[in-house]
Amino acid sequence: MSVRVNWRQSVAFTGTVIKYLSVAMLVPLGISLLYREDIVVFLLSIGISVVVGLSLERIDDDPELGAREALLLVALAWGAVALIGAIPYVVAGYGTESALRHPINALFESMSGFTTTGATVTAEISFEQHSRALLMWRQLTQWLGGMGIIVLMVAILPEAAVNGAQLIESEAPGPELQKLTPKIAETARLLWLFYLGFTVLYVGILLGLHYAGMAPNMDAYNAVAHAFTTLPTGGFSPQADSIAAFSPAVQWVVIPFMLIAGMNFALFYLLVQDEYVEFLRDRELQAYLGANAGLVVVLWGFLVTGSAPPLELGGITQGAIENSLRQATFQIASLLNSTGYATSDFAQWGTTAQGLLLFAMFIGGSAGSTGGGVKVVRWLVVIKAIRRQLFTTAHPSAIKPVRLGGHVVDEEVISAIYGFTLLYLLTFGVATVILLLDAGRVGLEMTTLEAISASLATIGNIGPGFGFLGPFGSYLDFPATSKLLMIFLMWIGRLEIIPVFVMFTGAFWNE
Template sequence: MSIRVDWRQSVALTGTVIKYLSVAMLVPLALSLVYGEDTVAFLLSIGISVAVGLALERFADDPQLDAREAFLLVALAWGAVAIIGAIPYVVAGYGTESALRHPINALFESMSGFTTTGATVTEEISFDQHSRALLMWRQLTQWLGGMGIIVLMVAILPEAAVNGAQLIDSEAPGPELQKLTPKIAETARLLWLFYLAFTVLYVLILLGLHYAGLAPNMDAYNAVAHGFTTLPTGGFSPQADSIAAFSPAVQWAVIPFMLIAGMNFALFYLLVQDDYAEFLRDRELQAYLGANAGLIVVLWGLLFTGSAPTLELGGVTQGAVENSLRQATFQIASLLNSTGYATSDFAQWGTTAQGLLLFAMFVGGSAGSTGGGVKVVRWLVVIKGIRRQLFTTAHPDAVKPVRLGGHVIDEEVIRAIYGFTLLYLLTFGVATILILLDAGRVGLEITTLEAISASLATIGNIGPGFGFLGPFGSYVDFPSTSKLLMVFLMWIGRLEIIPVFVMFTGAFWTE
């Protein structure tokens, strides 16, 4: 039995990804020089990144990838960047009381950043505890991971563009890649261009609010930091109170960009071509916006009437139209597409409101977006598939294809969606049980809802959960074994499970 996968090719290109990660570290390095903080941490990290990258590149002179090598590269690259990305946390935290000085905590934070999960093990987020450079690196990892590290490599590196279609298909969220141009590298560049343009626009709007006197504490640093974490639906913030630290004007300004981040970025190509009708006819977009609107209305009613408690941390003013509408709109927009920002501590809300938020976490963003979760298009196909099954049970001789937006969906795609959804739910359920068992092993008191939310928040790349895992909470109290499990969940969740799990099968490696 021979090995079918030429792993050396994948390892060599993983080295290229790691090598160029050092370029991104120049941003926090520049800040460290300005503020005189953690310069050594980033110089050392850049040196390690370049050295490791060059060493791995020696495994193959001219890397060429088939489908299996592409799967392996994507999985290896995402794991490797999280490990390298953890180095600044460990070095900067050395000799301090920061939780990030521990390698497992640093890996958790780094994986959470690159996968845009937003779960954190930092107990205190402040410039007193962490340098501006380190916090900016924390935000920047989310921006790099949002549109996809491999998509970026395909866009800028000729050696990656050769196998671009296979690589992007393995990394991109959703059932299939929507090719915008004949050349896949051009498609990758277009996607990153849209992503960059929305980020710049968002930062300018935040700065505009600041200079207009509507957001006194939204300075340039905060504007850029939140630009790095909103469009990738990441949720990391340099403020301990997340978006609650800013004025209502800022909170309203964040909402449309969270909604945009959950849309299929390929659709914006239709707007560039002035094809507005086709843009609005997209069935997944309609379902995505409809799900947001419906859940917002229900949650608004719960908050406005006081069905959620008005505790101080809850942040809700019962009977106040604007306040309750803003809280409902923000939290649904944030959690449905896995951004994870918060304007109030929803862990203090009533069980009905929390149940609604838990349901929103399961929905996810659109395919081709930066959002996490199962994805809206998959739920649409699952629902339509169930309806077809009920119909054909009553009419055995009928032939009824599943259609979406007027197009017939291939049966192989339907089976793949069923398989993914089942595997996603199964993995989520098993992880929940393991988290409960591990917590009991070390004497950590945790409720079933907290374990469910921890599992869902990490595999869905959502971030905050309920109870002590709320939007202003931390995962630091979990034992190291649970943290490593959650690192695994974040990793497979970002890559949508299949590209990672397929490597654990014998058929992947052999003829």
């Protein structure tokens, strides 16, 4: 059979994405000029990005992409931006003791950034070891990847808007694309405007706390840096102690914005249209907020009774009612939607509390959000489909459609959700076994729980795990082979597996 995919078109458009990535590097370049550090690093990185992008663009000049070319473009683009994004880490680390001087470590950090995973191989995060410009680039990669690089391209480039629906559907998290306006480019712009608006609002509130004396160390740099990683549910922080480095007031402010980041951004269009009732009636939103509230109550019970007391971090009194509630609310909001921030080292909590957090990691954010994981709407459909199966087993002649929010779910959608969920869990399980075997090969001591959390944290784009992978730990000790596997897991997890795995089938490439 003849190959039917025009890969040249996908590669050429990938060059366009890389070319425009150099524009984003102007942000850390400006910071490097301000602080007079790593200027050459970003000048060189911008130059490489422009040259590579322009070279790839010359391969093909046809803007029309078919369905398979669009899938290939999305997969290639996300892999390419991670490779280009790793260049500043390697260049800045050259001749130093930084772990990021090694290309695999740099690629791990870059892929973790763009996929908003938040897993890190940086054992020590400080301004003494890394420049402010490099750390801001680390933060910015998550903000770019949160709403989606391809969605941004569709929003600003006319040539991308031609194939916008196919491109966004391949990249956007969730089982289906929700168009807000007849033109897909307008939808992309609206989504990015909501995203940008919440980012600006968040920075303003954090700075307000700083100038009010309620957050002494939340200066402008930290406010922008954390806004870049809260709205995309990323979790990177220029502070070694993550959000635990800041006051309780800051921690309480972070929580609602993490919850917002895990909501379907298309719902905010309902608020703009004054359709408040429809917003509140959204079944996935209700389930998402309900899951957060229910798990918080259970975890708070564990913490306040002392069965899993949080560590004393940031001068917070251990065992206090407010502290326990804040710890429970923060950790659930952070892990359920895959943000990965921490205010306490939950790797030191009891097994009951850790089990609850592990369960929260499986849920994920909403479809159309920046959150990772399986997604709430998929679990809702799976549960309803299982209930229907039990009902029709008892009543074979009954015809019972699956309904969600008063609407009948198409059988093809149910089948696709079943397929995705099974493939997700299967990939997660196989990766867990491989990580355990690879750790044994090199003599790395790792428990089964740590391997499970490593696999789940990377494919679910969550970040921290348990044991030495806790919120204040790192993935540095893993062998290079395991890091490559987890880089792959982060990549396919962000693109929700199918767009990547389909490329490994003969049906994708042949007529």
